[in-house]
Amino acid sequence: MAQSGDQVVDQIAQLNAARNLVLGDAAFYPQIVNGVLPIIGAHARVELRRWGSEFLAETFASPAFATTQKEQLAINVLQTVRNILELPEGDQLVLQNIAQTAASLYPLVFRHIINHPEDKQSWEHIEAIKQDILRRWDSFPCPVKVCCIKFAQRVVLAQTHGPIADPRRPDKNETSLAILPRNHAILSLPNLEAESSGLLDRILSVFHEDASDPILVNATLNCLATLVRTRQSVGNKIINAILNFFPARHARSPVTPAVRIGVKSMERTARAVFINIMKRNPSHPLAGKMQQHIERLMQSRIGHVDDTSRKRGLPTEPTDGLDAAKRARLDAETPPIIKVPPLPSGRISFAQLFTLTEDSGLSSFDVKQLPPDLVVKIAVPLLARVDQSLLSQAVDAIRMRYETVQKQQMAQPQPAAEEEDDDYEPEYQPMDVPGSAANEAGAVSAALQEEQPDLVSLGPFVLPRPPPLSEEQAAEAGRGAVARVFGMLGSTTLAPNLVKGQGQLGFSRLAGSTFDRDAWVTLLTRLATRAPAGLEGPKLEADYAGRRKPTISDTIRESLYRYILEDFRGRVNVGIMWLNEEWYNDRLQMKVASSNRAEDDEEVSVPLHYDHWVLRLLDGFLPYLDSRDTKIFIRFLSEIPEVTISIAKRITSLAKDPERVNLCVQSFMYLVMFRPPAREICLNALEEVYLTYEESRPSAGKVLSRWRPQRVEQLQAEQTTLVTRTVDSQTPSSTVTNGSRDPRTAHAAAY
Numbered sequence: 001m002a003q004s005g006d007q008v009v010d011q012i013a014q015l016n017a018a019r020n021l022v023l024g025d026a027a028f029y030p031q032i033v034n035g036v037l038p039i040i041g042a043h044a045r046v047e048l049r050r051w052g053s054e055f056l057a058e059t060f061a062s063p064a065f066a067t068t069q070k071e072q073l074a075i076n077v078l079q080t081v082r083n084i085l086e087l088p089e090g091d092q093l094v095l096q097n098i099a100q101t102a103a104s105l106y107p108l109v110f111r112h113i114i115n116h117p118e119d120k121q122s123w124e125h126i127e128a129i130k131q132d133i134l135r136r137w138d139s140f141p142c143p144v145k146v147c148c149i150k151f152a153q154r155v156v157l158a159q160t161h162g163p164i165a166d167p168r169r170p171d172k173n174e175t176s177l178a179i180l181p182r183n184h185a186i187l188s189l190p191n192l193e194a195e196s197s198g199l200l201d202r203i204l205s206v207f208h209e210d211a212s213d214p215i216l217v218n219a220t221l222n223c224l225a226t227l228v229r230t231r232q233s234v235g236n237k238i239i240n241a242i243l244n245f246f247p248a249r250h251a252r253s254p255v256t257p258a259v260r261i262g263v264k265s266m267e268r269t270a271r272a273v274f275i276n277i278m279k280r281n282p283s284h285p286l287a288g289k290m291q292q293h294i295e296r297l298m299q300s301r302i303g304h305v306d307d308t309s310r311k312r313g314l315p316t317e318p319t320d321g322l323d324a325a326k327r328a329r330l331d332a333e334t335p336p337i338i339k340v341p342p343l344p345s346g347r348i349s350f351a352q353l354f355t356l357t358e359d360s361g362l363s364s365f366d367v368k369q370l371p372p373d374l375v376v377k378i379a380v381p382l383l384a385r386v387d388q389s390l391l392s393q394a395v396d397a398i399r400m401r402y403e404t405v406q407k408q409q410m411a412q413p414q415p416a417a418e419e420e421d422d423d424y425e426p427e428y429q430p431m432d433v434p435g436s437a438a439n440e441a442g443a444v445s446a447a448l449q450e451e452q453p454d455l456v457s458l459g460p461f462v463l464p465r466p467p468p469l470s471e472e473q474a475a476e477a478g479r480g481a482v483a484r485v486f487g488m489l490g491s492t493t494l495a496p497n498l499v500k501g502q503g504q505l506g507f508s509r510l511a512g513s514t515f516d517r518d519a520w521v522t523l524l525t526r527l528a529t530r531a532p533a534g535l536e537g538p539k540l541e542a543d544y545a546g547r548r549k550p551t552i553s554d555t556i557r558e559s560l561y562r563y564i565l566e567d568f569r570g571r572v573n574v575g576i577m578w579l580n581e582e583w584y585n586d587r588l589q590m591k592v593a594s595s596n597r598a599e600d601d602e603e604v605s606v607p608l609h610y611d612h613w614v615l616r617l618l619d620g621f622l623p624y625l626d627s628r629d630t631k632i633f634i635r636f637l638s639e640i641p642e643v644t645i646s647i648a649k650r651i652t653s654l655a656k657d658p659e660r661v662n663l664c665v666q667s668f669m670y671l672v673m674f675r676p677p678a679r680e681i682c683l684n685a686l687e688e689v690y691l692t693y694e695e696s697r698p699s700a701g702k703v704l705s706r707w708r709p710q711r712v713e714q715l716q717a718e719q720t721t722l723v724t725r726t727v728d729s730q731t732p733s734s735t736v737t738n739g740s741r742d743p744r745t746a747h748a749a750a751y
Helices: 005-024 026-036 046-060 067-085 092-115 120-135 142-158 189-207 214-230 232-243 257-280 287-304 324-330 372-385 388-411 417-423 434-451 471-489 517-529 541-545 552-566 572-600 610-624 627-639 645-656 658-674 676-692 694-707 709-729 743-750
Strands: none
Touching: 005 026, 005 046, 026 046, 026 067, 046 067, 046 092, 067 092, 067 120, 092 120, 092 142, 120 142, 142 189, 142 214, 189 214, 189 232, 214 232, 214 257, 232 257, 232 287, 257 287, 471 517, 471 552, 517 552, 517 572, 552 572, 552 610, 572 610, 572 627, 610 645, 627 658, 645 658, 645 676, 658 676, 658 694, 676 694, 676 709, 694 709
16 A cells, blocks of 8 residues: 555654664664664655665664674675565666665675575575676666675675784684685685686776776776775776876767866876875885876876866977077077188089188188098087077078079070070091091090099809808797797786787787787797798607607797796796697697598698697696695686596696695586587596595585586595405404413403
């Protein structure tokens, strides 16, 4: 039955009285909240839901309300919050308050689930609320999006590793993954970390959009400041994202006052975030970049936005330093004016064109008599001290002389060809006297040869071809080139962050397009894999032992192998890229070989490299892995192109060390879940680990019970039978009645 307007007004007045009561004494919060929940539920009128959602947001954000009491009360509120959020009609004020309430509830419920893993219903409620908010985030209006950003920040805070103030009292530590036990019944540590990483990327995506709302950008920056201060694991990632953000790019023409104010607000907020970070941690490794970015923000704002607000620029100054009308008022010294002598009449030489002095001694002095080093010692200090005004006058005077000479030459009349022809009277030479004509032609050619310079008679000069290189010399030159390229890798920079919408092109990318470290690594891997493709003969595994002469491709592969092992944790990307290129090249060669076999009906052997080098890499870094390298190792296994039986055996060898059993099992669990082609191989290897190493049975049994439950029961039965037989075999034989022994001796031996 619908309530009348007067009844709603009376109820809101009573609810306001209850709010005033709890504001005066926070001890009444549990009683008042439990009392108003039936009134403000999903079936109440929108006015009551507005008041109730605002009251819940205010309750769980109140600093006067104890955290332990909030945690107990949060479980009672979850159902009501979920029902209100799932209503089809979306009131903006209600959604704002519900998102704020969910942001306060999430860390409380997260800690409650850590301490009470049996309460699955509460976790289902908070998961449903989280998924609903994240799913409808982009469709919400702007005020609700701001609250969603705050909710996402609280989720990332709870699902990342935070600092541990006192390991003996986890209840006093901050809510984070640091207080989550490894074998929790409900919460999975890898899943929570992956979700928080994706959610953080979604928060940072606002910096990559072409046209972002300044309100959302400012809200994101304010939330990220808390993450940088409290979560060191994601702090550098956030700072790098802000460093690549320039608010001036959001200024689109026409630059209206609203756009100008929005850009200024984003610039000031980003600057305030960096200033606060550097104030709290002056020795931050990225402090220099942050200071440079602050200055860059100021310059970009002035260049893009503040052009319209500037005053007019200064007037252009005259070229000689001062205007003639200002000299008298400023009492400035007038620059001296050089005297330019006129050019002589007749033909003008270059020396006369560039001579501005009337001193005959200087004009007749030959500078070629001085040695060049002395000329340099005299000219350089002289040019450094020359007066700029005098130099400008001299250049202008020579320019005017040159233009005058050009005009005079163009104005002079050219002699006509007809007049020359009239003056020319050739002598008659009879046709029957060839000897005289030949003598005359020989004399003319001799005269021409005397007039021509000696260089004309020289033929084309060709450098001699260098001697051919031997195989050893060519191999040595190739190894030297490879060593120089690997030396450059330490001095080159990493690739810049990709702009949104631009991804890596994979195998079709250009290796030399960016000239960064990734480009050089790509070039080296392709030189080792694609360049010798089709040129290598059939190889056996023993060829790698040294019976075959090493080629340039083998040199590059060996150098890549050593380069990766020098710092595997930091160069795992290089190893993944190299192994992908090797696998890709092997498959192409096999495809070409199969097509040739179909045409020629002859079996063609193909040299394969992927299996050999992936096993060498694993053998190289597996002895140095520990439990802290779980993410790096799982990433390596997830991004290599193929997991074989040999690779599974290498992973199994980790279980020999009791401290690395969990690393082995977690690696197999990831491969089983997310790499279906290798699932059977990994499950077989996991069974071997389960049977061989007793320390692995608790964790390995959970994985096998999910994917091979019948096999686990069989293994447990076999294990029980084996234990029974072992116990029976260890029973002392002296307890059996033996006529040849004294019963008392047998009884004593049994004990």
